[in-house]
Amino acid sequence: MLQEMIKTRRFFHTIPEPAWLEFQTTVELINRLKDMGYAVEYGKSIHGGPRMGFPSEETINAHKDQMKIDAGFNISQILDGYTGAIVKLDTGQPGPTIGLRFDIDANDLLENNESGHRPVDEGFVSTNPKAMHACAHDGHMTIGLFVAKWLMENRKDLKGRYIIAFQPAEEGARGALSMVNTHHFDNIDYFLGMHLGINLPSGKIGVGSVGIFATSKIDVELNGRSAHAGVNPEDGKNALLAASSAILNLHTLPQISKGMSRLNVGVAQGGSGRNVVPGNASFKMEVRGEEDEIVEYLIKRTNEVVEGAAKQYGVDFKVQEVGSGQAIKVHDEEFYDEIDKLLKSKGYDTVRNNNFNASEDVTYFMNKVSEDGGKSIHLLIGSDLKAGHHNDKFDFNEEDMLIAYNIITTTIEYLQDK
Incomplete structure (x- = not known):
């Protein structure tokens, strides 16, 4: 056999x-x-x-x-x-x-x-x-x-x-x-x-x-406005900076006393040229937790962090769950x-x-x-x-x-x- x-x-x-x-x-x-x-x-x-x-x-x-x-x-x-x-x-x-x-x-x-x-x-x-x-x-x-x-x-x-x-x-x-x-x-x-x-x-x-671990797989999109980085940068809304701010702050989150937790941003993309204020950016991330409640908390905080970064840089955002496990x-x-x-x-x-x-x-x-x-x-x-x-x-x-x-x-x- x-x-x-x-x-x-x-x-x-x-x-x-x-x-x-x-x-x-x-x-x-x-x-x-x-x-x-x-x-x-x-x-x-x-x-x-x-x-x-x-x-x-x-x-x-x-x-x-x-x-x-x-x-x-x-x-x-x-x-x-x-x-x-x-x-x-x-x-x-x-x-x-x-x-x-x-x-x-x-x-x-x-x-x-x-x-x-x-x-x-x-x-x-x-x-x-x-x-x-x-x-x-x-x-x-x-x-x-x-x-x-x-x-x-x-x-x-x-x-x-x-x-x-x-x-x-x-x-x-x-x-x-x-x-x-x-x-x-x-x-x-x-x-x-x-x-x-x-x-x-x-x-x-x-x-x-x-x-x-319970888990959630999350895709994040941020949409601002592109502009010439030399002529009129003030007309742009930098989605890449918003994404960067969100990513850095997200990695401060997994400090939870209820059990083990994990957070990782594994893919980040944005921009179209060195002389263009990037109007679009995206990243892919996951959270994991020893209990479902930990993941629910991390999802809630992810939305809050992304929303805060989006407001800071004046861009729109979308957070989408694309996978989950209990x-x-x-x-x-x-x-x-x-x-x-x-x-x-x-x-x-x-x-x-x-x-x-x-x-x-x-x-x-x-x-x-x-x-x-x-x-x-x-x-x-x-x-x-x-x-x-x-x-x-x-x-x-x-x-x-x-x-x-x-x-x-x-x-x-x-x-x-x-």
């Missing part, structure tokens, strides 16, 4: 597609799931909106133009950005409803093309110069497909109902909310989320992740201990309360399940990495996909009898 998983992972590694542009990826997933016997749900039926951080029409059309997809079914809604897929399996036997989610999008990153990088040496490097699977989502999809296959093949021996989400747009925390805002994830009894790598080596399993609202320690005990009994080397120290919008699924009275858990599958996540030399130990598969199927077998 491992060699089949490796072959599948390497195929998906060659066709990475960023958030909301996972056209070929979605079609490939659907066809493989149909071949297993699933009635696959896709397109508008699996999205309730908002599709946060949605690409421009120009970006979507450019990606469409480079695609040559012979799907064998109508993919018009997929090509409009309704990407991802959902499959369900009802065994017909009394038992719990168990949900799983696997993310499918890639990073906006040019993959390293040098010898010594395994995808280069072994012929499965990205064929998309604008994207790369640098966060193991190619591995996550592979695990999800093989778990789906196992469920279908063993359905006569299983109990209850199963739902698997292949979620688009995890990068930037954009896709989960749109899927959760549907009827598909109501009344789930148990939910499993997972991630390969992060901060654990191969052989270690993190049970009950903590430190999954903190885990319910840490069910009793359930975590139960799964930890199960995995230890099967010989796994587990670590409790492993710190994730990043954001992951799988928390929308987890919190929805908790609100409905179910139980959820996030697992980290340790993996030796060639370079860190989101690095152009990222690669993981492919053998850990089989470990993840075995852990998930073992956990399902246990939970179905509860």
Whole structure:
């Protein structure tokens, strides 16, 4: 089985597609799931909106133009950005409803093309110069497909109902909310989320992740008035200075006693020439917090800081949230201990309360399940990495996909009898 998983992972590694542009990826997933016997749900039926951080029409059309997809079914809604897929399996036997989610999008990153990088040496490097699977989502999809296959093949021996989400747009925390805002994830009894790598080596399993930060991804635009910088600078309204003032002041904000917080402005642009008072400027930023309340506070203060800078320089402004993720609202320690005990009994080397120290919008699924009275858990599958996540030399130990598969199927077998 491992060699089949490796072959599948390497195929998906060659066709990475960023958030909301996972056209070929979605079609490939659907066809493989149909071949297993699933009635696959896709397109508008699996999205309730908002599709946060949605690409421009120009970006979507450019990606469409480079695609040559012979799907064998109508993919018009997929090509409009309704990407991802959902499959369900009802065994017909009394038992719990168990949900799983696997993310499918890639990073906006040019993959390293040098010898010594395994995808280069072994012929499965990205064929998309604008994207790369640098966060193991190619591995996550592979695990999800093989778990789906196992469920279908063993359905006569299983109990209850199963739902698997292949979620688009995890990068930037954009896709989960749109899927959760549907009827598909109501009344789930148990939910499993997972991630390969992060901060654990191969052989270690993190049970009950903590430190999954709430987050908000924010785009800011400032619009003033351009003018000749020598002849009549007084006629200009300098949007770049307003942006600079806002950025400097924003970085004084993360001092909050309620828990850990983060703020980063990662992109800033403005101006058109050295002799022109810049009439337009923009920047992209994010905030993170250990609790949702921290992020809400940072969003509020971001708006205030940007508004203050805009007033100072007499420019207009727009603040837009383009991605979001929640903190885990319910840490069910009793359930975590139960799964930890199960995995230890099967010989796994587990670590409790492993710190994730990043954001992951799988928390929308987890919190929805908790609100409905179910139980959820996030697992980290340790993996030796060639370079860190989101690095152009990222690669993981492919053998850990089989470990993840075995852990998930073992956990399902246990939970179905509860």
